[in-house]
Amino acid sequence: MPTLFELFGFVLLLIETLTGMVGNGFIAIVNCIDWFRSRKLSSADMILSCLSLFRFAFHAVMIQVAIFNLFLVNPSLMLKLNIAYDSSSVFLNTTSLWFAAWLSVLYCVKITNFSHPLFLQMKRRFPGLVPWLLLGTVVFSAITTTVAITGSIIVSKCNLLDSHLNNNNDSAINTTSSCKFLILLYIFPNLFPFTIFLFSSILLLTSLWRHKNLLRNSARDVSTKVHLNAIKALASFSVLYVTNVFVGNLSIVFSRMGIYDIGVHFIFLNVMAAYSSGHALILIFISPKLKQESVKIKSKQH
Template identity: 85%
Template sequence: MLTLFELFGFILLVIETLIGMVGNGFIAIVNCIDWHRSRKLSPADMILSCLSLFRFAFHAVTLQIAIFKLFFVDPFLMLKLNIAYDFSWLFLNTTSLWFAAWLSVLYCVKIANFSHPHFLQMKRRFPGLVPWLLLGTVVFSAITTTVAITGSIIVSKCNPFESHLNNSSDSGINTTNSCEFLTLPYIFPNLFPFMIFLFSSILLLTSLWRHKNLLRNSVSDASREVHLNAIKALASFSILYVTNVFVAILPIVLSRMGINDNGVHFIFLNVIAAYSSGHALILIFISPKLKQESVRILTR
């Protein structure tokens, strides 16, 4: 029997995932149309296309997880579905975090203005490395996800989402040391892109803020407003990204403490879905091409 809190969380999750799927699907379609017309993609559009496609799939998987957790209680069915969904969810979430981190780095090297030789070298070389970074991200995420899920199957009590293989207390197998080791593949893949994103975002925000102050007495209010809007958009995305990383890690910590409540789980899913949906809207808002296309569609 569903509780009122679980029903509210499920309805909110459906709304967030639908917004995220529409927003990310829109970004992917616009970039695919541009690629079809020009037969080439810029590094930024390449990252945006991959990010949007993976997030679209992530929202679809998240919604399916919520539906099966609430409405399907057959333990034999859930055993197989949980393994498949855990792998899909972790792989798509980790890959999306990496893509968002690379997007932040790309914006940093394109927009930020620093005279350090290493930064200037990165500014020249990074756009050409984007295709290889995207491919490497997918391979790395697949490897770490496989290691994490395989470990949780071998030692079922270590599954950070739910002990879907054996939840009974009569196992009698002491897996404490193994659990401490097997939770690492769940956490570290999220920490690496988080550190890259945080460092590049701080550099970009610092450069934008310094540039805005330098232009205070030399340009019009409209130009300063453009810089201020860019700072607000980047700061908003940074807050969403940091929140998403901590919320993705928090269930692992709670599960180690024996807390596996459906209501708490729905809170985490809602926050993560809100991050992905919110970032898609921010990307549409700050991109002139995407903003123009969205306005054209809405005013038809």
């Protein structure tokens, strides 16, 4: 029987998940309609569309995981479902982290002004590389997910072997150590997009802050306000992104080390859902096109 804390975590997760699915679904639909009308899609809208679709699917998987963990009590069925949901969630989350990193890089090369030849070349070529980067990201995430899930099965077999080793000889110690290192198969793939995102976001925030100060010195209040809002939005998303990566890796460590508590698990899920939902709302708020479409929908409802 679920406790009151677990039910509260489930209800909160349900609200965050529905918010995220509506927000990300809205972004994907608006971009798809715009693509259908104009027969073309900008690099930013292409990344946003893919990011929103994968996040929508991630939210759908997440709420199913929560339902089965909370209400399903059949251990054998749970084992099979956990493997399937682990594969789906790891793949969707890793891909979404990469998409968000490419979005940050795209904004960085578009907005940031540096005179370095390498940066100028990247500024010219990066938008054209976006479709290939998105495709490569999906393939890379699929490969790393397969390796990670295979490693998870190996860990389970190793743990089963360790349970039959009653003596503390070197063989048992080496087996346990090698199994624990397999946790890195889950963590390493997320560190690459995290590093790219962090580096590009720092460059972008620094550039926006310097430009805001220049505008303030020239007394252009309207432009200063726009840049300040952009800085706040980017800073908020950066905090959400970093928190999501940290909590996701912590959840993996807890799970693979056999430290499992459903209440703590719901805390992890809620933080990850808040990241995806929060970023969708930020994107709708700062994008003129998305904001205009949301206002149209509200006016039609009234």
